[in-house]
Amino acid sequence: MTRLSDLLSITAPLKxxxxxxxxxxxxxVKADFMFFALPGVSFDGRDxxxxxxxxxxxxxxxxxxxxxxxxxxxxxxxxxDPRADYARVAARYYSPVPDFLVAVTGTNGKTSVADFTRQxxxxxxxxxxxxxxxxxxxxxxxxxxxxxxxxxMLLHQSLKQLAVSGVTHCALEASSHGLDQRRLEGVHIQxxxxxxxxxxxLDYHANEMAYFKAKERLFTEVMTEEATAVINIDSPHGQSxxxxxxxDGRALLTLGYAEGSDAQILAVTPHASGLVARIKYQAxxxxxxxxxxxxxxxxxxxxxxxxxSTADIGVRQCLKSMESLRGVCGRMQYIGETAKGGAVYVDFxxxxxxxxxxxxxxxxxxTNSLDVLFGCGGDRDAxxxxxxxxxxxxxxxxxxxxxxxxxHEDAAAIRKQVMKGCGKAQEISDRGExxxxxxxxLNDGDILILAGKGHEEGQIIGDEKIxxxxxxxxxxxxxxxxxx
Ligand SMILES: CC(=O)N[C@H]1[C@@H](OP(=O)(O)OP(=O)(O)OC[C@H]2O[C@@H](n3ccc(=O)[nH]c3=O)[C@H](O)[C@@H]2O)O[C@H](CO)[C@@H](O)[C@@H]1O[C@H](C)C(=O)N[C@@H](C)C(=O)N[C@H](CCC(=O)O)C(=O)O
Ligand SMILES: Nc1ncnc2c1ncn2[C@@H]1O[C@H](COP(=O)(O)OP(=O)(O)OP(=O)(O)O)[C@@H](O)[C@H]1O
Ligand SMILES: N[C@H](CCC[C@H](N)C(=O)O)C(=O)O
Ligand SMILES: [Mg+2]
Numbered sequence: 421m422t423r424l425s426d427l428l429s430i431t432a433p434l435k436x437x438x439x440x441x442x443x444x445x446x447x448x449v450k451a452d453f454m455f456f457a458l459p460g461v462s463f464d465g466r467d468x469x470x471x472x473x474x475x476x477x478x479x480x481x482x483x484x485x486x487x488x489x490x491x492x493x494x495x496x497x498x499x500x501d502p503r504a505d506y507a508r509v510a511a512r513y514y515s516p517v518p519d520f521l522v523a524v525t526g527t528n529g530k531t532s533v534a535d536f537t538r539q540x541x542x543x544x545x546x547x548x549x550x551x552x553x554x555x556x557x558x559x560x561x562x563x564x565x566x567x568x569x570x571x572x573m574l575l576h577q578s579l580k581q582l583a584v585s586g587v588t589h590c591a592l593e594a595s596s597h598g599l600d601q602r603r604l605e606g607v608h609i610q611x612x613x614x615x616x617x618x619x620x621x622l623d624y625h626a627n628e629m630a631y632f633k634a635k636e637r638l639f640t641e642v643m644t645e646e647a648t649a650v651i652n653i654d655s656p657h658g659q660s661x662x663x664x665x666x667x668d669g670r671a672l673l674t675l676g677y678a679e680g681s682d683a684q685i686l687a688v689t690p691h692a693s694g695l696v697a698r699i700k701y702q703a704x705x706x707x708x709x710x711x712x713x714x715x716x717x718x719x720x721x722x723x724x725x726x727x728x729s730t731a732d733i734g735v736r737q738c739l740k741s742m743e744s745l746r747g748v749c750g751r752m753q754y755i756g757e758t759a760k761g762g763a764v765y766v767d768f769x770x771x772x773x774x775x776x777x778x779x780x781x782x783x784x785x786x787t788n789s790l791d792v793l794f795g796c797g798g799d800r801d802a803x804x805x806x807x808x809x810x811x812x813x814x815x816x817x818x819x820x821x822x823x824x825x826x827x828h829e830d831a832a833a834i835r836k837q838v839m840k841g842c843g844k845a846q847e848i849s850d851r852g853e854x855x856x857x858x859x860x861x862l863n864d865g866d867i868l869i870l871a872g873k874g875h876e877e878g879q880i881i882g883d884e885k886i887x888x889x890x891x892x893x894x895x896x897x898x899x900x901x902x903x904x
Pocket of ligand 3: 770
């Protein structure tokens with residue numbers, strides 16, 4: 421039985437009591453629960469304090485200045501940072517967790533790096549897992565994802581489930597929302613990686629600097645003092661973060677094309693079935709055959725190798741393991757070829773830089789036309805839409821603008837904003853129909869990238885999620901057999 425004193429330090433007038441559950445959602449409260457009343461984006465959790473009390477909450481933790489009804493027997497705890505307290509309490513509520521936890525942040529590449537890190541550990545005989553956009557992944561557990569960095573209670577519940585199943589090493593994705601909302605406070609992060617930072621989520625963060633500052637928290641406030649920072653220094657933000665880590669005397673491993681990186685990429689040569697990356701580490705140069713499509717994957721694989729090495733494995737051994745990596749679901753995933761010889765890939769590019777990166781990478785493999793099909797999600801950064809249109813206009817030949825997850829926005833209005841950037845595109849609202857037309861148009865040597873939805877198995881329209889998958893749709897069109 422959990423006691424309040426197991427979850428936080430209590431001093432008079434607070435009294436110890438049993439806690440039968442912890443939640444930040446009044447609708448989940450039951451007798452003897454601890455309720456965290458958090459001001460949010462759509463609601464203010466403090467408005468639901470009466471409901472939580474009626475449902476049986478025995479303790480409420482919220483912002484300073486909150487008042488409970490006169491004579492109410494419920495204990496009130498005031499806090500300067502109730503979200504951080506919520507996460508720390510969640511961490512104490514669920515144990516054990518895997519012994520060695522690392523996290524990955526950055527605009528693009530988090531899922532890929534987390535998954536590759538899990539794979540490299542496995543290769544070295546460790547029982548490993550990953551947790552993020554794809555959900556929870558280990559040899560024994562596979563659950564669908566919701567948020568990239570889940571709500572603290574779900575996060576710690578998942579970490580416990582992994583630990584109980586034997587997982588000792590786990591890589592987590594740290595989203596900017598998650599870091600800003602303190603979802604990772606209380607997680608014992610022993611190494612953290614930074615991939616890159618480009619435009620995204622400016623609907624949520626005030627500007628790019630605020631977006632970066634949220635990501636930076638992983639290194640300056642969340643990871644442990646002794647943790648190693650693994651930083652791709654090819655972007656200005658990566659450079660400045662690495663500088664900061666150095667000045668603060670933190671353990672640091674840098675990577676990238678940049679001269680002076682601890683692990684420097686000297687060249688990446690694409691091949692029909694993958695890449696050859698020439699990497700310099702401690703004055704020694706070596707070619708690694710990485711069986712992944714898209715030259716950007718060399719950076720992700722290298723970040724994963726360095727991150728995995730922080731668990732006391734030699735860097736060189738981890739670098740060698742890049743040669744047995746498998747692609748990640750929905751990230752530059754090869755689906756198949758049409759009868760005429762056009763190749764189809766599904767990718768999760770949903771940011772301007774992601775789209776540019778994937779199209780540039782694919783152009784190295786296309787001997788004929790490079791085609792792209794994409795849309796933009798609703799209730800997300802609208803400013804990126806015309807920019808993505810422009811990028812497609814510059815880098816692709818046939819362009820199909822279609823619906824992504826419109827959520828609560830007018831899908832036609834979203835498409836119009838994308839089309840502003842690329843007049844030459846065909847606009848086809850129905851995504852299934854658009855994929856059909858795009859596949860039909862392929863000729864020998866063409867490459868088609870279906871971008872933006874990757875692994876997703878649904879399309880969110882309003883509050884509804886209808887079953888839809890780019891992967892299944894394309895496989896059906898190409899008559900590729902599903903392995904299940
Ligand atoms: C903008 C955002 O990030 N919102 C997240 C946040 O919601 P919030 O705290 O603002 O919640 P709110 O709905 O305003 O409600 C405030 C409080 O009142 C409570 N409440 C509400 C109603 C009620 O009846 N009773 C009650 O107690 C809520 O539980 C909450 O504690 O905290 C919630 C609980 O953890 C999340 O579910 C919710 O994610 C929403 C659904 C979401 O779509 N988030 C996306 C944008 C997100 O987080 N994405 C990132 C980025 C991915 C990437 O890098 O690309 C991710 O990590 O996935
Ligand atoms: N290192 C990279 N640099 C630029 N673009 C990348 C990189 N890695 C992946 N991408 C692009 O971003 C897409 C998403 O990759 P991934 O899922 O690994 O990123 P993520 O950061 O986890 O995304 P999310 O924020 O949605 O969780 C890929 O499908 C690819 O198009
Ligand atoms: N983690 C990203 C995924 C976006 C995927 C894209 N399909 C969309 O819906 O915009 C987000 O929540 O912004
Ligand atoms: Mg992700």
